[in-house]
Amino acid sequence: VIPDSRLDALLAEDAPHGDLTTETLGVGPLPGRISYTAREPLVLAGVEEASRLLARTGCTPRVLQASGASLQPGELLLEADGSAAALHLGWKVALHLLEQLSGIATRTRRLVDAASAGAGGRPVPVAATRKGFPGTRDLALLGVRAGGGIAHRLGLSDSLLLFAQHAVFFGPGGLPEAIARLKARQPEQKVVVEVASLAEALAAARAGADVIQVEKLPPAAFAEVAAACHALPTPPRIAATGGVDESNAGAYAAAGADLLVTSAPYAARPAEIRVEITRR
Amino acid sequence: VIPDSRLDALLAEDAPHGDLTTETLGVGPLPGRISYTAREPLVLAGVEEASRLLARTGCTPRVLQASGASLQPGELLLEADGSAAALHLGWKVALHLLEQLSGIATRTRRLVDAASAGAGGRPVPVAATRKGFPGTRDLALLGVRAGGGIAHRLGLSDSLLLFAQHAVFFGPGGLPEAIARLKARQPEQKVVVEVASLAEALAAARAGADVIQVEKLPPAAFAEVAAACHALPTPPRIAATGGVDESNAGAYAAAGADLLVTSAPYAARPAEIRVEITRR
Amino acid sequence: VIPDSRLDALLAEDAPHGDLTTETLGVGPLPGRISYTAREPLVLAGVEEASRLLARTGCTPRVLQASGASLQPGELLLEADGSAAALHLGWKVALHLLEQLSGIATRTRRLVDAASAGAGGRPVPVAATRKGFPGTRDLALLGVRAGGGIAHRLGLSDSLLLFAQHAVFFGPGGLPEAIARLKARQPEQKVVVEVASLAEALAAARAGADVIQVEKLPPAAFAEVAAACHALPTPPRIAATGGVDESNAGAYAAAGADLLVTSAPYAARPAEIRVEITRR
Amino acid sequence: VIPDSRLDALLAEDAPHGDLTTETLGVGPLPGRISYTAREPLVLAGVEEASRLLARTGCTPRVLQASGASLQPGELLLEADGSAAALHLGWKVALHLLEQLSGIATRTRRLVDAASAGAGGRPVPVAATRKGFPGTRDLALLGVRAGGGIAHRLGLSDSLLLFAQHAVFFGPGGLPEAIARLKARQPEQKVVVEVASLAEALAAARAGADVIQVEKLPPAAFAEVAAACHALPTPPRIAATGGVDESNAGAYAAAGADLLVTSAPYAARPAEIRVEITRR
Amino acid sequence: VIPDSRLDALLAEDAPHGDLTTETLGVGPLPGRISYTAREPLVLAGVEEASRLLARTGCTPRVLQASGASLQPGELLLEADGSAAALHLGWKVALHLLEQLSGIATRTRRLVDAASAGAGGRPVPVAATRKGFPGTRDLALLGVRAGGGIAHRLGLSDSLLLFAQHAVFFGPGGLPEAIARLKARQPEQKVVVEVASLAEALAAARAGADVIQVEKLPPAAFAEVAAACHALPTPPRIAATGGVDESNAGAYAAAGADLLVTSAPYAARPAEIRVEITRR
């Protein structure tokens, strides 16, 4: 649940002291209607929050499609009645939120579909990294989830992920001990280890890593890693990461990935949504 | 000036309860160094804020290149010493901020350069719209300015911009009266009017608009509008908007634009910056 | 739109832990009514926010006059029903907000009327400076606008205003270049220049200033400046500032001011509003 | 202690996205100095907070006079070195804070001095009411205390003050029981009762009120109330309130007031402080 | 009144990005009901806030017992209908708030009852100190008041309490002057002095202390102090503090305490409340 104060901050960012144009024109009190319609095929996200934004400016909104819905061009998704002043205050903030989040959702869905197609029915979740615009994780994850994706990790506090940048401190050869320590002390957490080669992957797997996150191997090389790891007595889950996008998601899934870890959703271009304001 | 509490919120978003991996490993107190280096040609932005982020986790940072600098691959831009715990807390938040803002700055610079080339020496400022990710305007504008761009408008409260969505309320034929009203009541503001055709542009100009923002005309058609408006006794400034990016910025400038209004910087992919963490 | 959290902060300032007197008396649950009535002729402001304040304490308010209305002594403007506890929690915060904002509105209206009378029909807007109590701009501007005034500038980020304190840095003789630079780089902004003499005014006007803000000249001297500037081929707007209040607003308007820039509204004494609490 | 985040909010109110003029001019990095000097006799307040404001924009400030000091025209009170950008960011916010708070302090001091003169050596504290601009109590009380005043009450949560608006609920004749109840349940609090006549004052005093706050009686009538109450076996403290200002503070003190309760400090005009910015 | 933003922060603490389990299961939209029932005898507190918490997650709550009510095991106190997603979001936050605050209320009530029994009808209020968990005073005091207690002091800003740690600065023998100074300058405040012996108590009382707070004397020794002080011509109120809990509250009351000052409520174990979630 996005708090009211967060929504109010989005509105205040755009109009800290009201809408100068509409107020100066003197048309503020006139009644009107705003409608948001898909201009292209898209997966909708953020519509409940956009609706709340419009309500907070004084409009009466109606949500016509839920987040997660696949829309075709021309489908109406959100509508609101209100004064010209209220409509203009909420118009663009609601629009930009819808466009950004639906862009993320649409791209996530494409990744999910590609992974699913490549996997031949095996579930291969698509997990979004932390690499979005700082300060937007709460909103961006709404888009990811609407698209059918999940969060790779919410941040540093909730999960165990060993990078080479940790090994710098515990030293070469310290991985088995490091993994053992993490597993012993955090028995409710899986241990995820990022690796860059087959050798590293096998080392991590043998040391007990629950998830091996393979960074920037092409699908063919990735397939070798996955096969080798899956053949172990206690096989870890194998995640592909680093440059994973819709062009290669299917290939990674076909190559045996149990999971795709990707920043691609955050780089989505905003979905195109048409706004119409009419007088009532 | 980005307030400390804003920076703390970015850190708390990523690590509300510390770094589980580093703390569980027990390596937190070990001393290290982090360095950020350009991986591609880029225009740097956000480095002062990234430095402050690292300082707030307890590191001692050094800014080696200022925002606005053009960097070549391999150039070191920011470095910090600190404990493994502090370095890991700040690493990614600082990185993502640098990458997003430098991405915006780099794309803005490209637009600025293209406009400048097209304009043949005439200044043609590049103004970024409000169409970024809601809640990021303070940060995104740092990138825009580092790239040499300006803000089109900060939001609804600070400027006068007449859209067709206003005309819905004051009615057809009401534009001259609307412009006159805005000019009479807000003598310190320019009146900007968005138009979609030559006829609309001339009508707005004759009604006294200070700036005509021409929406989505191709450069050739735009040139006609610009020429016609500039030939008026009191010529307005003519801005090109709608789909302006680095591929056409020069053409619009050559076509007579006094200003480019664009959302392209917000759609920039993050700049690529390499991070190295070493032990000291 | 003033956010809910802002209103809650005003209530919390006055009653962080409830109303000790009313609660200790044990009368909190008894039903009552509060009414706010003008005690003197005033221009109302803040009544919508005062109503929301009362609603947030649990009352059911009714707004009986809108912000901007001119009230005569005895006119009822706001009424609310609620428990004694709720009424006492909101009573004074709502009252002080109404009194401060209506005081500002009333004084602004007087300035507006004086300017209008002096101008003989020409529109001479009254613009309020930034010189209010720090931290109150959002609320104070509600009063200014209810009184018919406008904001001179919202702050440093939204407009161009050259002071002598800028010339300190770009040096004597640098004004033409400074103005040219501002105009070239910010084509959507007017350039306002503050001057203290006829010579400075003419210099600024010739250098292309859009608005000349004449500081602390008496109306007669101001008239000379206005006449000289208005006689230029591209006449700038001329604003009077520095000590402008209702005693001289008409004179400045008559002297040719296109705009009055004044801090007088912020120095208004609070409007007098009578409160009655009754039992129901 | 005013928190950093409060000061940052004051700066952000005035410059949410930097200083457009100074940055566009390109003079931001040039070194300068700002100095604040009394332009009239005043009691200084807020100088420590103004100094912190300037430090937060990046200046190096020096506090030359402490809050509470009586300054003569021409006395330097605060100085800071910094870049043109930093100086311009802090200039007006620091100035307006100094002027508002010193205005309050100066007027409070005048009330304190008048009361002291009238009282012939007896201490007669001056207590400021809650009737300031909502949202400014933390800052305004800095001014009151710098002037030698005290807070009447911080708000509703910390003290017991019976108004006629409470009696509406407990009914006529209920005062003795109400006072008894308050005293029994809140033994660490004094019970203050507001009255409008001698009869009410005596009734409240006999019922055990610790402080009688006499509303809007002229000094002569007030003197009667004070004398009658002070003659009781357990005399309460007698406070004068309602229209108390420096013109009558001495008279009320001479009339036997133990305390003056006044909103006059909040209506103070801002103190006049001169700012000079120079190049270094 | 606890502000909405405070309640939202409590929810966000527990679920910054939604409820992963319920959402992943896909049962979020299913309708259900949650009910909160006392599992032991308790004094209820926080139920209005718990209800608001549930409303903010999207449930429709019904408050069945008010704060302050004494409940027997099995009594239903709060119920809400909503989606599985909404119920799970609010469940534990509402529960923990109810349990903590009702724990405080229940223990406070026990202290109040013990004091009352010991006092033989004389009112002996129970005042809670500031010694709770930092950051929880607003909520904890709801529990104290629901249990029939009062706040000893809200904090440092609202009351006068002389500790030995003040005497360190004004020096031995300075107490009479210190008390005189406080009384002269803050005539609306009682002066409370903490003492540790009969001698100190008499010294403080003779110096004019309004309330003597006797620290850590056993009831018998306390009785001596109380008797001696109450025998003075202007007897102060005598408070017992330091280790006061329900085992000795009656004894202190019987020993002549006018007031008990205690941190015991904050150390209360949470009240036991049973939650049932059912499908509808």
Added chain:
Amino acid sequence: VIPDSRLDALLAEDAPHGDLTTETLGVGPLPGRISYTAREPLVLAGVEEASRLLARTGCTPRVLQASGASLQPGELLLEADGSAAALHLGWKVALHLLEQLSGIATRTRRLVDAASAGAGGRPVPVAATRKGFPGTRDLALLGVRAGGGIAHRLGLSDSLLLFAQHAVFFGPGGLPEAIARLKARQPEQKVVVEVASLAEALAAARAGADVIQVEKLPPAAFAEVAAACHALPTPPRIAATGGVDESNAGAYAAAGADLLVTSAPYAARPAEIRVEITRR
């Protein structure tokens, strides 16, 4: 990292408008020293934050023992020099934070030691639940970690924990499918299932639960569950929860628990820390 603004809020809670006593006494500027010393054996926590609190009031603190240290009575842990005003502002807030967090740390350590002793060398982590005082999780977890414990889960967003209250919605018999769904969709998360009997435990384990959280079985019955589950081909981790405290932690560990999940740390009484303030 606890943000500065969080610490400032703790100070403002206690002293929104300064320290009335110290300021009225006029001793504020006198120099002094404060020292915090253990009064009983304790595990220290929050000392870094307490030090920062004192620094923010203007003191110069020195941390003499780090969080996590075991202190004996009389050991000095924190000291600060500052003015009487600064020392009094920070004294109690820092103290209460130290006492609450060290109380949590001390009790956590006891649980950790008891578990370790019972486990005969096998690591049995102690995980603290979410059942603390709402709004204190950031601080309380500092105490848990200083005591050697871990967080069971940070909240609802970061982990998968199936309660009977979820089964209400997916229905009897739905557990295997529910677990399968969670595992398929969240491959980086362990699935934790709470059970109340051996049968439920085996059902959950066979359905693939990674961790079985056994609620409120006595150690003997728990041992049966643990043995049965550990004998499975893919044995889950078995956690004991519900009433786990230092009296039975060893027994549960001896009974085969892989993990203890407990709210006991939150119910710790505050550690006893002595404060001394002296003049310098």
